Every structure is written in structure tokens, then in C-alpha cells.
Amino acid sequence: MDESVGRVVVTGGSGKLGRAVVRHLVESNWDVINVDRIPSADPIAPYVHVDLTDYGQTVSALSAVDDRYDRVDAVVHLAAIPAPGLAPNPVIYANNVTASYNVFAAARQTGIRNVVWASSETVLGLPFDEPPPYLPVDEEYPARPNSSYSLGKHVDEQVAAQFCRWDPELKMIGLRFSNVMEPADYAAFPGFDADPALRKWNLWGYIDARDGAQAVRKALEYKGTGLEIFIIANADTVMATTTSAELAARVHPEVPVRHELGRFETLLSIDKARRLLGYEPEHSWRSTVD
Template identity: 75%
Template sequence: MTRVVVTGGNGKLGRAVVAHLGEHGYEVVNLDRTGRPPQTRIDLTDYGQTAEALTGIDDRYGSVDAVVHLAAIPAPGLLPNAATFHNNMLATFNVFQAAKLAGITNVVWASSETVLGLPFTTPPPYIPVDEEYPARPESTYSLVKHLEEQMAAQFCRWNPELKMIGLRFSNVMDPEDYAEFPSFDADPRSRSWNLWGYIDARDGAQAVRKALEFEGTGTEVFIIANADTVMSRTSASLAAEVFPGVPVTKELGEHETLLSIDKARRVLGYEPEHSWRS
């Protein structure tokens, strides 16, 4: 049985990841600032706590095989910019460095769709967006996500046996959130900030597992979204109305996501199983 530490396991995505990995035979250790036993409470901005958590805590558990790092202040504006930067950047460095100390070579972490240029007040270079153009962070939160990707590349350069996969998750949704989706049709611009994308937490969890199980080394980043948009209107009509000057690089399916998941499908074998439409 593979023992996986999940940081931020009490969050919206974290809960789905903890459940999904458990259902697929993993032994999961949930590290979070909140919660009750058997969860372990931790402050990831404290390197000593982080290092101990990834090398084993007394009678709780011993060595760790892999890390899924989800813990963070989850969006811009929730705290002042400097506080967001300090918390998220330091916590991620501590997790990466503690994994190095513990000899863990399988690391998956939550990057973000925001590095693609959200909220797209400056239009994207083309549609659907993918991983091929340089990061365009437009907030301190997004800047940290970009720097995390750069930092992971250097950790992997230092250790050729290390695998670090950054998952650029779209806006995470639970099934109970879907009741609101039909109201989005009233104003197509209200959700254009992320090209009308979303990720069902259960499909996000599938992507985490696929990333853990991917056999490879080095750093890779993947956009993780659902296969469709949050809208009832066609994807082509949305792109034409809201981003009329942006090149569309392929023929779009009726409700096809404009956050390309082609790379995740091709490399990880990721395939969304859920949709708000069903």
C-alpha cells in the first residue's frame, strides 16, 4: 500500500482527493490546519513541522511514499497580497524541501488556471488555451503559482530521479454547486474570466491519482478542467461574442472546454467522468 500525504485535505478539492485515493487503495495521511484526529493539524509555514510530517510522526505513521500538496490560501483577495505570498510560497517551499529531505520522489501539487492569464481582461493569445504559452500571472496569488512551477523545475534539475507534477486546476465545484449554473446564461461575460471553465472535485481527484501513478521524471504541468463549459450556449458562439479578435485554433465541440485538457488526456490518461449537465 502506498502512503500518501495530502496537505489541505479538508479543503473543497482536498476532501475529494482524500476520499478518492482511499477508495483506490492508498493509505492517506491528511495534513491540514483544521480538523480532528485522525487528521494531523499542521502549520506548513513552519519547516520543522513540515519536515517531521514527511518523515513520520511517532506512532501515527513512518516513511511516506508520495506527497499531494493542495494546502494554500485558495484565491486572490482573501488576505493582503504580502500575506498571501508569504503563506503560499513558504508553505510550498517547505513541502518541496521536506520531500527532498525525506527522499520522496513523487510529488503532485496544485498549480492553478490563473497562470494562464486570468481573469482574461487581457484576452488570451488563442482559444482553447493550453500549456504552450508562457505564464501570465495577473495577481499575487497567481504569481506564487508561477513561481512554484519554476521552483519545481529546479528541484528536479537537482535530482534527476524526482517527479513533480503541477496540476493547473480550474474553478473547483461540488455537485451541489451545479444548481447555480443555469443562471450563468443570462450574462455570458459573467464567467468569461476563466473561459467558462470548471472542474468537478471528483474529476480533480482523478487527475491527482493519474499524476501520482504516471511513470516519469522531471517537471510537468497540466491544465485540469472538465470536458465542457458552465454554459448552455455553444463554445464557438461564446468565443465569437466575448473574444472576437482571438484566434480559435480548432473546430470546437458544442460545449467543449476552452481550457484545453488535451495534454492531460494524452500524457496522464485523464478523462473527466462528471458534468453538471448530467
Template identity: 60%
Template sequence: MRVAVTGGSGKLGRHVVRRLTGDGHQVLNLDRAGERNPGLVVVDLRNYGEVVDVLLGLDDRHGGFDAVVHLGAVPAPGIIPDAATFENNMLATYNVFQAARRAGIKKVVYASSETVLGLPFDVDPPYIPVDEEYPARPESTYSLVKHLEEQMAMELTRWDPELSISGLRFSNVMDVEDYDGFPAFNADATLRKWNLWSYIDGRDGAQAVVRALENAKPGFEAYIIANADTVMNRSSAELAAEVFPAVKVTKDLGEHETMLSIDKARRLLNFEPEYSWRNHQPNIPAGASI
């Protein structure tokens, strides 16, 4: 396929571009940042004219796209003022969705967020493992935008029954070099309780994008995308009992099973995580004792 990837220079975006290119797709990165190369077009996603123009065609580069992967955004709360986060992310997503529709593109995959589930869980989740079945509970401006983006996707796919939009609720994206810090989490179970001790390896995040491009049906669906295990050495059942004692656990948890349920992504997208921090060999300085 011919695929436009917004935010392809970002932490997850680099994995997505690499995976799609490696799978044989024609990929163009639309971003405000990145080294000049034939695979990058500098685009301000807040400018609708620029977005629709590049999706319709670009001299000497392409004549249109079969799909759009939208990852370009302010990636977390607290990086810039709340109003600026709202303006940037909401406008960029509207522009990408609307421009894709105008260009006749029927397959859109985009980055929603685990935060719509109620992170940082200062109020207990309704049950564990959490899934896509309960209403969104945004607790920040960043998360509010992600929720509104999902609502917008529902309406756009209602207007156009052939349009497929997949909202991937990514967990905290990790690169291999981040895994060296994971053992420190074990000292305090509350350090990572804010997202139920979950994460997503960037390579598995890219796999989820591929699976959505391959398998998503017309309409809108949201999917939690996390790795199959937690960031902790302690068992999932023990963590849930200690930190969320009043919350119902709805299934027998595997020893390190994720508490952000990925059952829906497994069932509908054929997503299956391939990586785990547990298989990572930490970088140990020369001469250090183990």
C-alpha cells in the same frame, strides 16, 4: 502507496482524500483545520520543522511516505492581504517540496492554478483553446506565487533527476451542490468569461491527482485540469466569437467543449473527466413548478 495530502480538509482536498482512501492507499491529511480523527495531523505548513518532521515519520501513525499531494494554501486572491497570500503560499510550498526531498520522496503532485494562464483575461488570451504552450501570465499576487512555484519545481527536478513534480493547473473547483447555480450563467456571457467558462468537478480533480501519481514521469510538467465541457448552454464557438472576437480559434470546437485545453493531461496522464453538471438533477423545492 503511503500518501501525505496537505490541505486535505479543503474543498478539493476532501475529494482527494476520499478517492485515494477508496483506491486502497494509506492517506494522512496534513492541515491546520479539520475534525480530530486518526487521519488528520495538525501541521503549520509555514513551519519547515513541522513539515519535515511529519514527512519523515510520526509516532504511532507512520514511518514515512511514498508520495506527497500538496493542496494546502490560501485558495484564491483577495481572501487575505496580498503580502500575506505571498508569504503563506510561497513558504508553504517551498517547505513541502524541500521536506519531501529531504525525506527521499520522489513523487510530488501539487495544485497549481488556471490563473497562470492570464485570468481573468482582461487582456485577451493569445488563442483559444488555451493550453500549456505559452508563457505564464500571472495577473495577481496569488497567480504570481503559482507561477513561481512552477519555476521552483523546474529547478528542484533539475537538481534531482529522479524527482517527479506535477503541477495541476486546476480550474474552478465545483461540488455537486454548486451546479444548481449554473443555469444563471447563461443570462450574460461575460459572467464567466474570466476563466473561459470552465470548471472542474471535485471528483474529477481527485481523479487527476490519482492519474498524476500513477503516470507522471521524473521531471516537472504542468497540466491544465478542467472538465470536458463549459458551464454554459450556448456553444463554445458562439461564446468565443462573441466575447473574444479578435482571438484566433485554433481548432473546431465541440458544441460545449472546454476552452481550457486538457489534451496534454489526456495524453500524458490518461486523465478523462467522468462528471458533468449537465447530468446533475437540480434541487427543486417541493411544490415548485418546473
């Protein structure tokens, strides 16, 4: 058996993206611990029940848990109420921001210098009722949170920036994941062309959970220090026949398009992730749906 790459705690490893991340990291020879409030339906890694809004529990989970493990090399923080509207606004904000702060602070306290966490495409300005400054959107323009959920994600990014300022050896990578999909979700995609406005809210983007997991692994492997933020989406849109150029012209005709668009090219730019992480999506919905 190959030697382990290192031990990583994955918070929220029982969730939709978390399950794919845990599986991919196990297959990539990481020693994975799933930290969550509920066990996984796909239990391929040891599970520890932790409430991340409790700082003491969080520090303990990133330090040692009896006979399970005695050190942690990296943390992937995915645990959160995963979208706007799933709880009252103050509950979403308080839960998500508190959990993120606790994970970031506990990692620093326990000497973990490799932190990857789930930010969100919502920070880009979803649902884009106000047009974006240009297309494809990227990481370069200021955040535009439009919900308590996305405000919390924006706060996470600002907190991470200060943690990295305090500790120059720390690496923190925020991944602005698009709408997470699994193969079972793809049967609905051909119907989106009937009304392109249905998916205008996130510029027709998505991320296959398996490609999201790839991005997490590559972020863990990245050798830099300091804060980096990446949009993580698939290379194509959810649309079956309507091209990206047609979508841009129809829905946001006043918005500058910065380059000639490929037929179904994502309007959530992944150029930075490609350049710095070597990220390249491998799973398009088009190869799944007949």
C-alpha cells in the same frame, strides 16, 4: 483487504478539493494522511495538525509521526489560501509560496520522489481582461500571472523546475486546476447563460472536485520523472445553451481558434492531461441539474 498502493500525505486535505482527493485516494487503496491546520468535515483518513509555513513541522510531517506512520511514499500538496482576495496580497503570497517551498524541500530531504501539487488556472492569464494568445488555451504559452495569488503559483512552478534539475530522479507534477465545484454548486449553472460575461474571467471553465481527485491519482501513478504541468478542467463549459464557438466569437473575436470547437467544449485545453495521464472527466454538471 487489498494491499495498500503506498502512503501519501495530502496537505490541505480538509479543503474543498482536498476532501474529494482524500476520499478518492482512500477508495483507490492509498494509505492517506491528511495534513492541515484544521480537521476535515469528512474524516475518513488520519489527521495531523501541521503549519506548513514552518519548515521543521513540514519535514517532520513528511518523515514520521509517532505511532501514526513511519514513512511517506508520496505527497500531494493542496494546502494554500485558495484564491485571490481572501487575505491581503503579501499574506497570500508569503503563505502560499513558503508552504510550497517547504513541502518541495522537505520531500527532497526525506527522499520522497513523487510530488503532485495544486497549481492554478490563474497562471494562464485570468481574468483574461487581456485576451489569451489563442483558444483553447493550453500549457504551451508563457505564464501570465495577474494577481499575487497567481504570481505565487507561477513561482511554485519555477521552483519545482529547479528542484527537478537538481534531482533527476524526482517527479513533480503541477496541476492547474480550474474553478473547483461540488454537485451542490451546480444549481446556479443554468443562470450563467443570462450574462455570459459573468464567467468570462476563466473562459467558462470548472472542475468537478471528483474529477480533480481523479487527476491527482493519475498524476501520482504517472511513471515519468522531471516536471510536468497540466491544465485540469472538465470537458465542457458552465454554459447551458451558449456554445463554445459563440462564446469565443462574442467575447474574444480577435483571438485565433485553433480547431473547430465542440458544442460545449472546454476552452481550457485538457488534451495534454488526456494524452499523458489518461485523464478523462467523468462528472459533468449537466448530468446533475434537471
